[in-house]
Structures are given as C-alpha cells and as structure tokens.
Amino acid sequence: MTRSLDDPIFFFRDIILRVLGGRTNEQWIAQYGSSHQHPVNRVCHTLGIPTILLSAPVFITSIFFHRLWLYALALFLVGWIFQFIGHAFEGKPPEFFHDWRFLFVGVRWWWAKIHGKA
Secondary structure, eight states: OOOOTTOHHHHHHHHHHHHTTTOOHHHHHHHHHHTOOSHHHHHHHHHHHHHHHHHHHHHHHTTTSTTHHHHHHHHHHHHHHHHHHHHHHHTSOOGGGTOGGGGTHHHHHHHHHHTTOO
16 A cells, blocks of 8 residues: 555545654653652642543533523633642642644543553
8 A cells, every 4th residue: 555645544644644753652741741640740640630530521512501601611610720739749730731743642641540540
C-alpha cells in the first residue's frame, strides 16, 4: 500500500502523530505522572478529573433541563479546584501551563491510575 495525501487514513494518522509530538501514550502518562507524585495531589486529581468529566454530560443535559447548568458549572469548578489544591501540595504548576496537550493527558492518566497502571 502506498502512502497518498488523498488517503484520509494517512492524512488523519499524520495529524494525530504531529499533535502527539512523536510520543507514545505511555510516555505522555509517564511525564504527567512525574509531576503528580505527592499523595495529596494524586488524590486531588483522582477526584477532580472525573468530577470535571461528569460536568460535561450534566451540561449537555441542561439543554433540556435548564436548571442543571448550575450543577454542571459547580462540578466543573470543584474539579478544577481539587486539581489546583493538589498542585499547591506538589509545589509544581500544572503540566498544561507548559504544553496545552496535557489537558487531554489527565484523563488518560486517571484511567491508567484506576486500572493500576499509573
């Protein structure tokens, strides 16, 4: 099979590889984990990340049930507060201050952590 710019599979694969900066998923998670060593920070992220994730479907549901947007906002803010409290204990700024792509690594780190791989 030859590589062609007209082939959407190769096109999207190239975009994904560029966005990932040539790193594997494991390398991203390892770097994320290295700046999340303090036990309080790890607990704060273990609670904060799913809280932020939960805010998304609650927000979408608020389209139909208008009062839910306050709960979505509260979940979103509480999740971020947990994470910033954790970083205060860690003594390091969040990784996404240096590289925006780490905003998407946190969820993968959390998933690996709850499955005993981080």
